[in-house]
Amino acid sequence: MKQTLITLFLGCTLPLCLFAQQPLTLNQKDSGYRGIWYSNQPSNDKYVYKYSGGLATYPANHYPFSIYVGEVDKTFFCYGGTDPSGNTLLHMISYFDHKTKTLPKPTIVLDKQTDNAHDNPVMNIDAEGYIWIFSTAHGTDSPSYIHRSKKPYDIAEFEQIFASKIVDDATVQMDNFSYLQTWYQPENGFINLFTHYERNVIPHQPSKPRRTIGFMTSPDGIRYSEWKDLAKIAEGHYQTSAQHQNTLGTSFNFHPVKELENGLNYRTNLYYIQTDDFGKNWKSADGKLLDIPLTEIQNPALVKDYASEGLLVYINDLTYDADGNPVILYVTSKGFEAGPEKGPRTWHTARFTGSGWDILPVTQSDNNYDMGSLYIDETGTWRIVGPTSTGPQPYNTGGEMVLWESHNNGQSWEARAMTANSKRNHSYARRPVHVHDDFYAFWADGHGRKKSKSRLYFSDKNGNVYQLPTKMSADFAKPKQIELRKK
Numbered sequence: 001m002k003q004t005l006i007t008l009f010l011g012c013t014l015p016l017c018l019f020a021q022q023p024l025t026l027n028q029k030d031s032g033y034r035g036i037w038y039s040n041q042p043s044n045d046k047y048v049y050k051y052s053g054g055l056a057t058y059p060a061n062h063y064p065f066s067i068y069v070g071e072v073d074k075t076f077f078c079y080g081g082t083d084p085s086g087n088t089l090l091h092m093i094s095y096f097d098h099k100t101k102t103l104p105k106p107t108i109v110l111d112k113q114t115d116n117a118h119d120n121p122v123m124n125i126d127a128e129g130y131i132w133i134f135s136t137a138h139g140t141d142s143p144s145y146i147h148r149s150k151k152p153y154d155i156a157e158f159e160q161i162f163a164s165k166i167v168d169d170a171t172v173q174m175d176n177f178s179y180l181q182t183w184y185q186p187e188n189g190f191i192n193l194f195t196h197y198e199r200n201v202i203p204h205q206p207s208k209p210r211r212t213i214g215f216m217t218s219p220d221g222i223r224y225s226e227w228k229d230l231a232k233i234a235e236g237h238y239q240t241s242a243q244h245q246n247t248l249g250t251s252f253n254f255h256p257v258k259e260l261e262n263g264l265n266y267r268t269n270l271y272y273i274q275t276d277d278f279g280k281n282w283k284s285a286d287g288k289l290l291d292i293p294l295t296e297i298q299n300p301a302l303v304k305d306y307a308s309e310g311l312l313v314y315i316n317d318l319t320y321d322a323d324g325n326p327v328i329l330y331v332t333s334k335g336f337e338a339g340p341e342k343g344p345r346t347w348h349t350a351r352f353t354g355s356g357w358d359i360l361p362v363t364q365s366d367n368n369y370d371m372g373s374l375y376i377d378e379t380g381t382w383r384i385v386g387p388t389s390t391g392p393q394p395y396n397t398g399g400e401m402v403l404w405e406s407h408n409n410g411q412s413w414e415a416r417a418m419t420a421n422s423k424r425n426h427s428y429a430r431r432p433v434h435v436h437d438d439f440y441a442f443w444a445d446g447h448g449r450k451k452s453k454s455r456l457y458f459s460d461k462n463g464n465v466y467q468l469p470t471k472m473s474a475d476f477a478k479p480k481q482i483e484l485r486k487k
Contacts, residue, residue, distance in 0.1 A: 024110040025147065026090075027157045033106060033468035035444035035454030036080040036089050038117035047338035047449065051369040051397040054446025054454030055117035056080045057428040060316055060371050061179040061195070061238050062122045062136065066432035066442050069125060072153045073098045075432055075439040078133060079456060080120035081106065086451065089114050091121040091135050093155045096439050096458070102476040103468060107155045109133050109147055118178070124221075127186040129153045132161075132221055136180050139197050139209065143175045148221065165216065166226040174224055179211075181241045183248055188278045189219040193241050193250055196227065202235060202257060211236030211264065213252060214293075215279055229293035230273065230282065231301075235263030244320035249274035249285075251328045253313045254297065265336040268313050270303040270350060272326055285326060285352040303350055303357050306332060316347075316386070317374045317431065327351045327410075329374040329384065331365070338367060339395050345370065347388065349410040360410045363388050369397045373431035373441060382406040385441040385459065389417065391425035396448025398427025401441075403463035418463045420484045424452060429459075437461040457482070 035056030039049040056079040057065050066077035074095040081092035094106035112119045118138035125131050129152025135145040147158040165174040179195040194216070197209035213236070214229040231237050235255035242249055251272045255263035273282045273290060282290045284300045294301060306313050317329040328350040335342030347362040365388045372386015384404040391399030401418040419426055424445040432439060440461045446454040456468040458479070466479035 024113065024145070025158060025160050026108045026110055028108045029105045030081070030090075030092065030108050031105065032470040032472050033094075033456045034082050034084070034086075034470060035446065035456050036082045036115065036117050036120070037086055037446045037451050037454050038115065039451075043338060045339065047395055049396075049449070050336060050338060051367065052446075053397040053425050053427055053448050054444035054452070055428060056120070056444035056454060056456060057430045057442060058117045058120060058371075059179070060240050060428070061181065062120055063181040063241065063430075064122060064124070064433045065430045066439070067123065067125050068432050068434040068436040068439065069129075069153065070434070071129070074153070075436055076123065076125065076131060076153075076155070077432070077442055078121045078123045079442075079444070080117050081108070082115075082454075086453070087115060088112070089116065089119055091133060093123070093131065093133060093158075095155060096479075098436060098438055100476070102478050104155070104476050105472050107158075109158050110135060110145060114142060122180055122182055124182045124184050124190065126184060126221065131155065131158075132182070133158060134177075134180050134182055134192075137176050137178055139178060140176055144177050145175075146221070161222055163218075163222050163224060165224040179238070181239075183241070183243045185246055185278065189217065190221050191215060191217045191248060191279055193230075193239060195236075195239075198232075201232075205259070208235070211238070211255065212293075213237045213239045213250075217279055228279065231271070231294040233295060233297055238264070238267065238315065240315045240318050242318040242320060242326070244324050246278075247274055247276045247320075247324060248279075249318060249320075249326050251303075251315050251318045251326070251330075253315060256307070266312065268307040268311065269297065269305060270313050270315070270328065270330060271299075271301040272303050272328065272352075273301045274326070285357075286355070303328070304359060310334065312336065312368070314368050316371050319374050319376055319431075321351070321376050322378065322380060323354075325352045325354065327374060327376065327382075329372070331368060331370065333368050336368065340366070347384075347386070349374070349382075351409060358409070362404065362410065362413055363415070365399060366390055366395045367397050367399075369427065370399060371428045373429050375431060375435065375440075380407070380409075382410055383461075385418070385429040385431075387425065387427045387429070388415075391448070392422055393425050393448030396425060398425030398445070398448065401426045401429060401443070401459070401465065403459075416463050417484060418459060418465050419482065424448075424454075426457070
């Protein structure tokens with residue numbers, strides 16, 4: 001890729017001579033809402049892939065995709081879109097206006113020049129109302145980007161931000177990060193959790209990357225601290241985080257070391273850590289100060305040892321109850337392959353009670369990547385929106401969306417169908433930050449076994465589903481409510 005030499009002045013720091021990629025910023029209005037279709041690891045059986053489908057809001061380790069802002073009464077959202085051919089990943093931004101119940105034409109911020117949904121964007125909004133788009137990479141083979149809106153609460157135009165980080169006391173360009181989760185605290189700034197890939201660290205497999213999880217902080221979204229690792233056990237981790245007031249927590253699994261195989265296919269165990277001082281110190285849920293990074297499989301952050309039970313762990317979501325106790329939503333299974341042989345795929349909640357973890361089953365579904373979100377409101381009601389019912393492509397990623405509700409901390413649940421008799425599987429229902437009842441979950445659909453079109457949807461708190469318009473002639477349009485289809 002062509003590179004341009006630029007000089008940046010960041011506040012009162014010394015000038016930085018940085019090499020920046022040729023900007024791909026587009027700032028173009030699109031004619032409608034289209035999601036990216038993506039597949040991973042062919043399986044050479046009737047299920048075709050380990051996972052696949054409409055993955056505009058994938059993966060669970062990216063967050064957030066949407067944020068409600070009361071000052072303007074809008075839910076802003078980003079997603080992995082695509083051109084009409086479906087062959088390139090476009091980073092899209094739009095909003096739902098809660099007053100008019102309409103959506104504008106989405107803005108194409110950039111063309112990521114890949115069809116890999118691991119490169120999907122995430123977003124944040126700072127105290128002044130500027131919208132930030134973080135365009136992730138998947139490993140080190142492609143660059144990452146950061147963009148910021150030119151005006152507060154405005155999606156018309158974005159400018160590329162050339163961020164820096166500290167490495168060995170020197171300020172260098174930051175143009176690569178994976179699996180980003182971005183959080184904002186008005187008095188402190190940004191604290192972003194992410195993954196970076198390290199080689200020459202796995203015994204006897206120098207070329208295999210370890211997925212090391214860490215975090216970085218920034219007062220302004222431009223100048224970032226040094227990267228600080230949180231855990232680097234075996235072949236690494238996938239983490240999913242959440243924020244409650246000024247407490248930021250992250251839940252993660254670990255990938256065992258495997259010869260000639262990816263340890264990520266054997267992800268297991270459940271861990272949790274948190275910080276209440278902007279990353280200066282990290283603790284277990286019961287307040288034990290931890291020595292970061294964690295390097296041993298058995299450590300004080302361990303919530304449950306699933307490795308000893310031979311079960312894999314796929315983390316869906318993390319949230320907090322009214323008392324600030326973490327609650328983790330996750331799926332366990334017997335293997336990474338699609339199909340009934342490695343089932344059941346059991347959904348669980350793990351709630352910290354103040355003295356220990358209360359782990360309870362919720363339901364079962366048919367694929368490891370059936371991802372949903374967990375909600376706990378001010379009344380103590382728990383809700384889950386997720387694809388727990390079998391869809392038109394059984395045992396492939398996603399299915400039919402279901403709204404689950406519990407009034408006793410997950411001990412029992414009631415379910416309500418949100419979609420039925422669909423043509424394509426629905427999956428990756430995502431919870432907005434500061435969620436509004438009218439834009440409660442956000443997701444996409446897609447065929448589970450072959451490349452297809454992908455539509456985008458959102459639901460309200462009651463489980464009513466709305467499809468975003470695929471073609472728009474006017475500048476604004478109302479989403480279409482989807483009725484439950486009967487056979």
